[in-house]
Amino acid sequence: MANPASADARSAVRHRAGLRLWLSSGWLILVVLTALLAPWIAPKDPLAQDMFLGRLPPFWMHGAEPGYWLGTDSLGRDVLSRILHGARVALLVAVIAGTLTCLIGATLGLMAGFLRGWVDIVISRFIDIWMAFPPVLFSILLIAVLGPGLSSIIIAIVVIDWTRFARVVRAEAMAQGAMDYVASARVSGRGRLSTMVTEILPNILPTIVVLLTLEMGIAVIVEAILSFVNLSISTDDPTWGGMISEGRTSVHQAWWVLVFPLISLFLTVLAFSQLGEGLKDRFDPVLR
């Protein structure tokens, strides 16, 4: 039972997890608010170009213009406003692509791992074949076929990444399926689907949550990569990946065009993965 030493250790873990949870969710809430309120809080029009104000440095540097806090890019567009608007695309992709990937992958993985038999054989072979495609080429190909746009990016992410969920969830479901509590549920006459949902699913939910948040981070990165190779949404609309791509060409003259969107991207992806870990520590009944 609970002894003082393990209680101490547990509260230490909890404290650390708490800090991680607060920092990561704090940043993500900020990003969400930014995305929602971008048109009102952005100081400038993110699309407005002004050739006379090209490559203005951020506010603390010599030559900065008031109102352009993080400087401007080579077309004179306000970097801060573009980052704020870019959060919309990043977040949309993260949430929609992450959730869809999770639903499809986790459902298939759960079925394969718990039902076994031919269901497992079909799904597992399908995963093996799927994973043999090189993912970047596959996504570029997909978008070439579907045409660029937000929904194409989301579809590409789901189509490529569901296997990540399916494989991990399958392994977990198999491990849980071998436990005696599952046998007991079966003995008392529970059907297979009901056993899967009420007995197995709650035990792999912490894993699914971690995977989901990781996937959201990955989705943000994938969107950035696709923007970088000009396969994302239209090049005028501000996205973090697109900004990084544009900033790359002028990095020696105007590093801020590259660095600020990069920092936003980095912090957001990090926050997603830390949120997952923090949630797991908090909600896994065994760790709690």
Place this chain on the structure above:
Amino acid sequence: MSFLEIKGLSAWLKGIGQPLLRNVSLAVAVGEVRGLVGESGAGKSMIGKAILGILPKAVEITAGQILLDEVDLLALAPKERRRRIGATCALIPQDPLTALNPSRRILGQISDRLVDILGWDRFRAQARAEELLAEVQIPDPQRVLRAYPHELSGGMRQRILIASAFAAEPKLIIADEPTTALDVTVQKQVLKLIAEMQDRHGTALLFVTHDLGVVSKVCQSLSVLYGGLVVEDSAVRPFFAGPKHGYSRALLEATPKYTDPSASLVPVPDGVIKAVQNEIADADRRATDG
């Protein structure tokens, strides 16, 4: 009258065709406690799993009948078989650490039985769950009902599993080495508890164990298993007075004696093993010839 009767049950490992159960026959009368004894790999747990319909997929039953209340389970459609097993049988598993769902509170896990099997509503089931915990002598049942399994000790969890096995008043409980995973002092309490519960509820019990000492205390009859073959089937008293089969005799002699703690452990002699393995070979020959 026998509640459970197994007739000529044979099973093998699919694919390689390795026999696991060889023409096993045994019966458990209403309210009887029968021990199922054998060393590791003798197939004793396999018999329990076959009755409950939870054999691993790799194991296939090749012949025989499992009669539960005079109905052959193996002849039933899967759904009807599940229903019948659920309504009349329960399991006390070996390892209390994996037998409770770690992410659900105890309350839900016990009341599930009553809801699934007896069709009770949640509210009534929850009230009964508290009574059951009190019956297995768990102090402060209300607190325990709200707990998660990892917050409870192994002995406590085994008591909960016993309560949950008896919850829906089954006719037959299969206890699969229920004390193996517990330490010795707790073992004794848990055995006593199972015996008391069995007596009070009049449930038939198939007690799977490798410990003849436990059998002599709890059971009325026993079947000794070696290599999936029942080598002896006897009432407890005559068995402990003088087992008929050579292997049973050697097994009994191998049990450590409390009277002489300095005596070294006696293994089952090689000659006895040879003899019983010949018997198995004979049985397999008969099976393929017939």
